[in-house]
Amino acid sequence: MRIVLMGPPGAGKGTQAPRLAEKINASHVSTGDMLRAEVAARTRLGLMAKKFMDAGDLVPDQVMIDMIAARMANDDDNAHPSIILDGFPRTVSQAEALDDALQATGGAIDAAIMLDVERGELVRRLAGRATCANCKTPYHLTFSPPSKDGACDNCGGELVRRPDDQPEAVRNRLRVYDEQTAPVLEYYRAKNKLTVIDGAGAPDDVFKLLLSSVRS
Template sequence: MRIILLGPPGAGKGTQAARLAQGQKLAHISTGDMLRAEVSGGTELGKLAKNYMDRGDLVPDEVIIGMIQGRLKDGSGVILDGFPRTIAQAQALDKALTVAGTRVDRVVYFKVENEELVKRLSGRATCSGCQSPYNLSTAPPKKPGVCDRCGGKLAQRPDDQPDAVRRRLMVYEEQTAPVLDYYRKTGKVKEINAVGALDEVYGRLAAAVK
């Protein structure tokens, strides 16, 4: 099985992808995690990617595609999370899979209303002491503003402010809508309601890839 998970930031794809990978014995490929690993490992690709990230630019398609191609060579089952994000990436993925003698089997789109995403994403906070992640709306600390683990102060990033989150969601939509259309034409897309308890959403995801 080659499964693609699409959906806006904050939709919970990463958590569900990890669980699906375990349940179905598939490799979970997160381009975000791979990029971070390349950068912290100081590889050639990591250095190249870091140049873009340090400038606040998106890492170009060729770099991402080069990174992912290595993982697709053997044609085994994968869950792609955070990729493809552009039509060029989707086309390059099709090409790489064809070379490996395989194809995309299913694309699952995680649907969540924008205001729910704003609530989730603008709730994100991190302990300034031990870096533990919190969500003030879905996973708040016991004492407001204070880390449960070390007593440190919780801080929010400027780009997690509601207006910045709305802008990020708009950019995501503009970028990804064509990718969703690209796959809709192939009849491989299933949409799931990604609001609900983790188990509920997982149930819908598992049914969508059956």
């Protein structure tokens, strides 16, 4: 099964995708994590991508398509029967390129699932996100704060904000989502592959909805 998990920034993809992957024994392919790893390793791709990401803009289509094609080619070797794509495709041309690449191997996307969360809630969620610079544990300064201000509960590391969670970048990410990614929903809707689920609830409740939509 090949699933595309969609939703605006802050909808909870990063929380739900790994959990779903573990539950259904799928490979979790997060293009955001892949890009951040490239940035951290200061690869040529990472250095090029960083300036787009920090501003809240999308990394160019061809770069993303090449990266995901390489990742999915590798995935054929491993034991996971399913794949969850998280953060890709983000434009209609990426969605078309993905379909073309899968078609060439006799495959297809089986389902696109959108986590739907209203705009005010997205902004509240994104504004409070912070991550341990050391062990990468995620926190939310309002919903799941560390017990000591600014320090990780696990390791005492410093809590940092992603550059793309700064207010100006958040506004830009939401605008980019509306202009470039929202049309991808219509792309999958037209193919009868889109399911929209309510992403506003507690993570456990959203996960139940997600799981039942995958199993239906």
